[in-house]
Amino acid sequence: MALINILEAVNKTLEQQMEKDPTVVVLGEDVGYEGGVFRATAGLQQKFGEERSFDTPLAEAGIIGTSIGMAINGLKPVAEIQFSGFMFPAYNQIATHVARYRNRSRGKYHLPMVIRMPYGGGIRALEHHSESLETLFAHIPGLKLVIPSTPYDAKGLLTAAIKDPDPVIFMEPKRIYRAFKQEVPDEEYIVPIGKAKLVKEGKDITVVAWGALVREVEKAIKLVEEDGISVELIDLRTIAPLDRETVIQSVQKTGRFLVVHEAVKSFGPGAELISIVNEKAFLSLEAPPTRLTGFDITVPLPKGEHHFIIDPQRIAYEIRKVVRY
Amino acid sequence: MYDFKFADIGEGIHEGQILKWMFQVGDKVKEGDTLCLIETDKVNAEIPSPVSGVIKKLGGAVGDTIHVGNTLALIDDGSSAQPAKKDTAEAKPIQEGEENSAGVVGQIEVSSEVIESSTESYQKADVPTKRVLATPVARQLAKDLGVDINKVTGTGEMGRVTKEDIYKIKESTSKQSIAKEEPIVSKPISFKMPETTSADVTRVPITKIRKTIVKNMVISKSVIPHTTVMDELDVTNLVNFRTEQKELALSKGVKLTYMPFIIKAVVLALKDYPVFNSSFDHEKEEIIYKHFYNIGLAVDTPDGLIVPNIKHADRKSIIDVAKELQVLSEEANNRTIQLDKLQNGTFTITNYGIFGSTFGAPVIKHPEVAILGVGMIAKKPIVRNNEIVIADIMPLSLSIDHRIIDGGDAGRFMMRVKEYLTNPMLLLLS
Numbered sequence: 097m098a099l100i101n102i103l104e105a106v107n108k109t110l111e112q113q114m115e116k117d118p119t120v121v122v123l124g125e126d127v128g129y130e131g132g133v134f135r136a137t138a139g140l141q142q143k144f145g146e147e148r149s150f151d152t153p154l155a156e157a158g159i160i161g162t163s164i165g166m167a168i169n170g171l172k173p174v175a176e177i178q179f180s181g182f183m184f185p186a187y188n189q190i191a192t193h194v195a196r197y198r199n200r201s202r203g204k205y206h207l208p209m210v211i212r213m214p215y216g217g218g219i220r221a222l223e224h225h226s227e228s229l230e231t232l233f234a235h236i237p238g239l240k241l242v243i244p245s246t247p248y249d250a251k252g253l254l255t256a257a258i259k260d261p262d263p264v265i266f267m268e269p270k271r272i273y274r275a276f277k278q279e280v281p282d283e284e285y286i287v288p289i290g291k292a293k294l295v296k297e298g299k300d301i302t303v304v305a306w307g308a309l310v311r312e313v314e315k316a317i318k319l320v321e322e323d324g325i326s327v328e329l330i331d332l333r334t335i336a337p338l339d340r341e342t343v344i345q346s347v348q349k350t351g352r353f354l355v356v357h358e359a360v361k362s363f364g365p366g367a368e369l370i371s372i373v374n375e376k377a378f379l380s381l382e383a384p385p386t387r388l389t390g391f392d393i394t395v396p397l398p399k400g401e402h403h404f405i406i407d408p409q410r411i412a413y414e415i416r417k418v419v420r421y
Numbered sequence: 422m423y424d425f426k427f428a429d430i431g432e433g434i435h436e437g438q439i440l441k442w443m444f445q446v447g448d449k450v451k452e453g454d455t456l457c458l459i460e461t462d463k464v465n466a467e468i469p470s471p472v473s474g475v476i477k478k479l480g481g482a483v484g485d486t487i488h489v490g491n492t493l494a495l496i497d498d499g500s501s502a503q504p505a506k507k508d509t510a511e512a513k514p515i516q517e518g519e520e521n522s523a524g525v526v527g528q529i530e531v532s533s534e535v536i537e538s539s540t541e542s543y544q545k546a547d548v549p550t551k552r553v554l555a556t557p558v559a560r561q562l563a564k565d566l567g568v569d570i571n572k573v574t575g576t577g578e579m580g581r582v583t584k585e586d587i588y589k590i591k592e593s594t595s596k597q598s599i600a601k602e603e604p605i606v607s608k609p610i611s612f613k614m615p616e617t618t619s620a621d622v623t624r625v626p627i628t629k630i631r632k633t634i635v636k637n638m639v640i641s642k643s644v645i646p647h648t649t650v651m652d653e654l655d656v657t658n659l660v661n662f663r664t665e666q667k668e669l670a671l672s673k674g675v676k677l678t679y680m681p682f683i684i685k686a687v688v689l690a691l692k693d694y695p696v697f698n699s700s701f702d703h704e705k706e707e708i709i710y711k712h713f714y715n716i717g718l719a720v721d722t723p724d725g726l727i728v729p730n731i732k733h734a735d736r737k738s739i740i741d742v743a744k745e746l747q748v749l750s751e752e753a754n755n756r757t758i759q760l761d762k763l764q765n766g767t768f769t770i771t772n773y774g775i776f777g778s779t780f781g782a783p784v785i786k787h788p789e790v791a792i793l794g795v796g797m798i799a800k801k802p803i804v805r806n807n808e809i810v811i812a813d814i815m816p817l818s819l820s821i822d823h824r825i826i827d828g829g830d831a832g833r834f835m836m837r838v839k840e841y842l843t844n845p846m847l848l849l850l851s
Contacts (some may be wrong), residue, residue, distance in 0.1 A: 275530045379555060
């Protein structure tokens, strides 16, 4: 057991998998010598050498294109996109090749690769550093999308992602990279992709969140519990493929649904979740399925970001509104 | 003396960790020599010495965290300048606060807060109460009607509660609650009055006595299921008898009408059929038989209907009853009647015959259970012994509370009254 934060969990997992599996390599901007802008790959080049942990040019399309070639040829690349907002040059590679290689080759080839990228706001950063782009990946058939919210899940999900025979997008909530620590087993373990986590059982409302907002919802739950509201909290953990069953079962029990995400509202993950709830739990609903999301704008620069960030008060307000509908 | 402060080495770095000192206190350094190695969130940076000189003091040991603005090293470069006081103040070590820690870009919250270990299991909450399946529109309907939808048994697909299920529950519960209510209607059922302009109509507030009538009538007609039986009596004998005795009565100061005879006939019939002299306690489902005979008489006064009653009519002679009727009628019309004379009636007779009417469907005076309506006595051709003859005919209408009195009872009661009124001698003999 080690008491570590999410960032350390990512680092230790990469180290463990590189140790166990010589085909695992990490690459990206500043990943090798410097150990990554957030230190996620710190020490890996020193330990495993320049062939397995190396810097790339500032060319995201190249990072992913290279990874595709490596994966086809038997390696397991774990590519880092420095910030999810920088992934657009690579999006063509991801959407048209990464996601489709198994299908295109009629199952002859598959791409065992992971694309890591820190995502999300709340750190008073520059433009292109705060986006939540879940939809852009979850909407593409052939991609899995995973987002941990705790050190334990970060290790278990990243291990699962590296071992997955197909491409997995691994988005890391950088706002809580170092925000708290958790006991994490030293030995290898897997948190299955595609399985949501029932964080807390409750009676009155189902709240679904992931990433940095799980902790914010937990704070909000403390606020509404004073009003006698019993909240069931689900950490989705995997955005694609969605764990529909866990969500639906919960809503059938509570009759109310709130999804909270940082991503902007229109066509966001909340829209998909609410559709599923309407399709499968319609007859149990006591109130309209509701979403609390980012606004339909570019995440503001630090001066105005607090207007955008979803805090526990806003979540509590929304929970009360749905429960008292 | 040169105060070398740890500077922002780019991209908003706020702190770094000292990995290695290349020089120690007392060593000579040249400008540009690597002084130390600092690890930041982004890079491991070699920090060159800005000046040449002798190191007097190091800002921290290997492993220490140093913040931007803190003194990294004091180097004696031969300049006489002492570290400025404000610099000293500025260099006061920033506590390694969880809030102030830095990321590469922006500020990342850093904390050693420990969260609960992941177990994938969770505390079971209370078993939630049973929830039914229903469309949101059905749930809204249930809310609007005040029905607890979770208590409704659904008849729809997969047992879902339909709108019809909710309407049914609502109907049956409202029936139950009406039955449980006291048999008193305190408020008129509200409905919207048609719009009228002041030019079309005159609105007049009703009198107090009218308000009482309104209340009593609403109670009577909404609580008591009425039914009415009617009959025609050949009262030729009674008419003859009364005509004979009229003068005698007058000589005693009494105006003899038919009513005392009817009252006596009714009292005798009540004794034979005591249920007509009762009240019905619906809540307890009991019939209250009364052993006194207070016969009420509906009196038409200018202000409205008043029903005084003759107490213990069974103990009074026809002449006494006639006298009392006269007094009651006067008092009622003068509005000098005492309240007790209006209370505790057990059976009521209404004489609409004085207005020329024949039959009626009189309204029972709650909590009594029957009322006898008397129409105008008129000469009519009837068949007697296979011959058409002229007879004095008295039309009677008997309304009964059908909850406890059936049509057969009403018929038998009516026959008994008929017996006495067609043979007035029986009245005298009784």
